Amino acid sequence: MFKMISSPHTHSGKLTARIMLWVIIAMIPAIIAQIYYFGFGVLIQAALAVGLALTLEFIVTLLRHKPKLFYIADFSVILTALILAVAIPPYAPYWVILIGTFCAVIFAKHVYGGLGQNLFNPAMVGYVILLISFPLQMTTWLPPVQLLNEPPTFADAYALIFTGFSTDGFSLHQLTAAIDGITQATPLDAVKTGIKSGAALSDIAHSPIFGSLLPFGAIAEGQGWAQVNAFFLLGGLFLIWKKIIHWQIPVAFLAVIFLFGFVQNLLAFAPNPLWHWFSGATMFGAFFIATDPVTASITPKGKLIFGALVGILVCLIRFYGGYPDGVAFAVLLGNICVPLIDYYTRPRVSGHFKKGGK
Template sequence: MFKMTSSPHAHSGKLTARIMLWVIFAMMPALLVQIYYFGFGVLIQSTLAISVALLAEFIVLKLRGKKPLAYLSDFSITLTALILAMAIPPYAPYWIILIGTLCAVLLGKQVYGGLGQNLFNPAMIGYVILLISFPLQMTTWLPPIHLLQEPPTFPDALSLIFSGVTTDGFTLSQLTQSIDGIAQATPLDSAKIFYAHHNALTDFYELIKMPIFMANGTDFAQGWWQVNLAFLLGGLFLILKRTIHWQIPVAMLVTFFCLATLTALMGNLHLSVMSQMFSGAMMFGAFFIATDPVTTSITPRGKLVFGALVGLFVYLIRYQGNFPDGVAFAILLSNICVPLIDHYTRPRVAGYRLEGRK
């Protein structure tokens, strides 16, 4: 049977594969920056994730009686795997990325019937399962490698991921012993721990003096804001290419910025607003995860509401919740609200009232 719709009919020319390739291309600057600051582990994790994702999707499609090559050629699962790989610590054990990728493919995508039918962002499904199940491995981030006395080489990265030690027998914790500073999961996690134990105004000014945290006289957060800046530039490129819509990232960032600024004006202690904007997965989530066309609102007004909702959830989780970042949880919670958002933001049909009567 044919699906009958009213004219006029026009094809935008934006095929799924082309869109996915543009998004992957826009992520390359951030990937290179991550490799530069955090080492070859990012590249190894990305290769593992993409390989496992392609194999898992191929097997599932075969079992479902589909033609695997026709579905794999849209590069959607490649993008999902790359997003997940760039979200986890670069030197997490190999089984972390294997479990996360399988959860993303099976529980986040194929269990619903494949691309276009999934309710939640597949990469964030895999990430949240990992974060809840393996919090230690998922919060063990190495500082920028140039701060280490012995930066891990490519063989060291392979050895760390698959055996837990470098070729010289050093573990991740031993590699960071030379860092003279606070070494927690991320600057956001360090800030949350700091403010949980320091409430005096003098402590606030002490923190301001050392931009986020210092290590050997160097900004410990170095690498994080550069990665976020690379994601920002890649996202702006996608908007200019009209691959993604501007409403979601703008609404998300503006909502969070306004709430964080209001909180700062009220005297509540936390990282500065700009530090918040360029820490964690803020730009990554705003331009590359929240804009997933399948799991977000389809109406222009709905996209603004969806983006604002994500920004609100990120703010609540960062300032009031137990998790330091919260972007993944915010996006999944907002995915739940998409049908309701679309219902109340659908455009009015010409000649009909909102009730559907003439």
């Protein structure tokens, strides 16, 4: 007697856990670079986020009478926690990452029924809630530790996150007070604010937070930020090579940002378009956030439209909005449009004709 099983009878082997694990592995070089340039706070934030995320996942699956180990072992909640931990300032208070993780796991994921049923990217929901609710904590970035007279140790990072002061009693503001031109703003924010105030890019570039790794045109890239973006780019290319993500969304996303940056560079005194690629969360958003398989478009044409739409929204927010970067808002707004995009970009089924066709 033959064993009867339901379709599909062939499997690609791309289990959810395996996909999530590859994405986590691809993020590791960028996380290491972020630790090198911005200190151990990233590591502590990641530990807090992952610990709470696993705890919440266990509690929710227990309440919903679901197989606990099965859902925890798919690594999806760990990936969500890591993305959120990397996105927030490394030395934000501990309660910031805890609130963001709770919102991401509960409100953005399990309220909709769990993985595969959520409408919005969970990590970006948590990030946006934090950014709107706690703007001061979410915009207080420490410059690269190489610029500090006394780079914070692991003990300092732990003390800053849990008490607001280093082991020597210095606050984040005091740690940067000795650095000329540092106001705890990111390079992207510094350029946007400087241009609006009428300052020349050459003058803005004199700030120590701008490095000179590559000649990106009128202004050098942000020190530390460009290197982290470069590692996210390498990780994203690795994911495309492994066929974990498709090329359409990142390519459309980056192409639109380059085009907008190029036009702005021609019409106004704006940085070289390549500068926008390696500033803020551009590469992180292109390869690790916008490509979320649950909340992004799933059709080939739809992926291109979705990536371009998110790229346009990022540029509009960067150039004309009130926030220096807009990846989180752009991705969530793009998620809203996914059902419509997929509906009008569905491939024609073999044997069927278009309406009115033969």
